[in-house]
Each structure stands twice: as structure tokens, then as C-alpha cells.
Amino acid sequence: DIQMTQSPSSLSASVGDRVSITCRASQSISSYLNWYQQIPGKAPKLLIYAASSLQSGVPLRFRGSGSGTDFTLTISSLQPEDFATYYCQQSFSTPRTFGQGTNVDIK
Amino acid sequence: EVQLVESGGGLVQPGGSLRLSCAASAFTFSSYSMNWVRQAPGKGLEWVSYISTSSSTIYYADSVKGRFTISRDNAKNSLYLQMNSLRAEDTAVYYCARDGSSWTSSTPGRIYYFDYWGQGTLVTVSS
Numbered sequence: 001d002i003q004m005t006q007s008p009s010s011l012s013a014s015v016g017d018r019v020s021i022t023c024r025a026s027q028s029i030s031s032y033l034n035w036y037q038q039i040p041g042k043a044p045k046l047l048i049y050a051a052s053s054l055q056s057g058v059p060l061r062f063r064g065s066g067s068g069t070d071f072t073l074t075i076s077s078l079q080p081e082d083f084a085t086y087y088c089q090q091s092f093s094t095p096r097t098f099g100q101g102t103n104v105d106i107k
Numbered sequence: 108e109v110q111l112v113e114s115g116g117g118l119v120q121p122g123g124s125l126r127l128s129c130a131a132s133a134f135t136f137s138s139y140s141m142n143w144v145r146q147a148p149g150k151g152l153e154w155v156s157y158i159s160t161s162s163s164t165i166y167y168a169d170s171v172k173g174r175f176t177i178s179r180d181n182a183k184n185s186l187y188l189q190m191n192s193l194r195a196e197d198t199a200v201y202y203c204a205r206d207g208s209s210w211t212s213s214t215p216g217r218i219y220y221f222d223y224w225g226q227g228t229l230v231t232v233s234s
Contacts, residue, residue: 031213034220036152043202043224044144044152050211050218067213087152091219094166098152 002026002090006099012107017078021102023071023088031067032092038101039084047086048073078104109133109223111203116228123193123232129186129203129225137181140206142221143188145199145230155201156188171197193232200227 003026013019023033031051036044046055048064051071061076075082083106088099115127129141143155156177157166165177176189186203207222 030215031211032218034218036221038152043226044221045224046207046220046222049207049209049220050213052213053209053211055222089152089221094157095168096154096157096219098154101151 001095002029002093002097004088004090004097004099006086006088006102008102009100010103010105012105013078014107015078015080017107019075019078019082019104021073021086021088021104023066023073023099025069025071025090025092028068029090029092032090033064033066033071034089034091035062035064035073036087036089037082037084038087044087075104109205111205111223111225113201113203113225113228116201116230118231118233119193120234121194121232124189124191125193125230127188127190127201127203127228127230129188131184131186131203131205134205136179136184140219141179141186142204142206143177143186144202144204144221144224145197146202146227147196147199150199153199157206158186190230193230195232198230198232200229202227 005024033051035048038044052064063074085101085103110132112130140159158177174192178187203225204221205223208217208219
């Protein structure tokens with residue numbers, strides 16, 4: 001199975017901050033990498049697929065980059081509704097594994 | 108608007124069984140593969156099972172293989188998860204998730220992702 005490792009596990013930031021979350025795969029997955037946002041008590045929501053393609057309706061402040069084993073999710077200017085947990089997930093092979101999550105909370 | 112609504116969760120004793128359902132609406136259910144994904148309390152997401160449009164291809168996570176059975180009824184726009192021999196570690200919110208896909212310039216083949224999720228149903232395994 002492909003292991004996905006996110007860093008950091010949690011971070012504190014203020015509204016307006018630029019935030020970056022890293023995801024590393026245990027082997028090359030090309031760009032078969034997706035990002036999800038989960039607000040407490042809610043279902044996950046797809047933000048980015050194929051490492052850098054923005055899902056319809058997702059604000060442009062979210063940007064994904066990377067390929068191979070190293071990927072980054074960047075939020076250019078953190079908004080109040082962005083405080084949530086973010087997960088990366090690989091769809092290169094089955095089982096489709098998730099990272100452990102990165103919790104973004106208010107500083 | 109695409110909607111997925113899970114039901115069937117509840118409290119069950121270790122070794123017991125439960126059947127989850129997911130009712131789909133506002134899209135052509137028979138054209139999409141479907142998945143179950145779970146989340147233990149305070150923990151991360153874990154993919155559980157996948158079923159193709161015609162049920163010809165099915166996958167399970169090792170943690171549930173031999174105990175869980177995924178199925179679908181395209182005539183009823185419904186997805187199911189039969190869970191047997193339940194263990195305490197199966198306690199989680201179970202989500203059904205649609206398999207979206209796209210061709211992109213950054214991937215050599217089609218990429219798959221979970222593009223719509225239900226609200227989840229809680230399964231608690233405890234004596």
C-alpha cells in the first residue's frame with residue numbers, strides 16, 4: 001500500500017495568512033493526488049484533483065502543486081471559513097489511501 | 108443537486124451485523140462507481156470499499172475483507188454495505204462517496220476522486 005504523510009499535523013494561523021500543507025507519498029504517484037477539506041461535523045469536500053486542478057466552485061485562493069512524491073496545498077489568504085482539517089489522498093492505486101490530516105485552526 | 112443519504116447506522120454488539128444503505132439522487136446513479144469511506148471518532152479518513160457501475164469490479168480494504176460486502180441496486184439508485192462480524196475498531200462514521208473522474212494534462216490516464224459525499228451514518232460497536 002502507498003503511505004501518505006502530511007506535514008504539519010496541525011498549524012495555527014490568522015485570517016489573511018498564507019498557509020502551506022505538504023503531502024508526501026511513499027512511492028511515485030505521478031499527479032494522482034487529491035485534496036479534501038473537512039469542517040468539524042461535516043462530510044469531506046473535494047478541493048483539488050490531479051494535484052493542481054481546482055474543483056468547480058472552489059475559491060481561487062486554494063492552489064495545489066507537485067508531482068511524483070511531493071505535493072503542496074497552499075491557501076493564499078486564509079479566510080474564516082477555511083479553518084478545517086485538510087486531507088491528501090492518492091488515487092494511483094488501490095487501496096486509495098489518505099494522509100493523516102492537517103488541522104488548521106485560529107491563532 | 109447531487110444528493111447521497113446514508114442510513115442504517117446504530118449501536119451493535121461485537122460480532123453482530125449491520126446493513127448500511129446510501130440513497131442517491133439527482134444524477135444517473137448507474138453511470139458512476141461508488142465507494143464507502145469511514146472515519147473513526149477523532150481520527151482520519153479510511154477508504155473501505157469500491158464497486159463499479161455494473162458491480163463487476165469490487166475492492167475492499169484489508170481491514171474489512173471477508174467481513175463486509177458492498178453491493179448496489181441501480182434500479183433503486185442505492186448503494187449498500189453489509190457488515191458482519193463487527194469489531195470495536197469498526198466504530199466510525201461511514202460515508203458513501205461518488206467516484207468522479209477526469210482526463211487531465213497532468214496525469215497519463217484518467218484520475219479518480221470522491222467528488223460527492225453523503226452526510227454519514229454512525230456505527231458504534233460496543234457491548
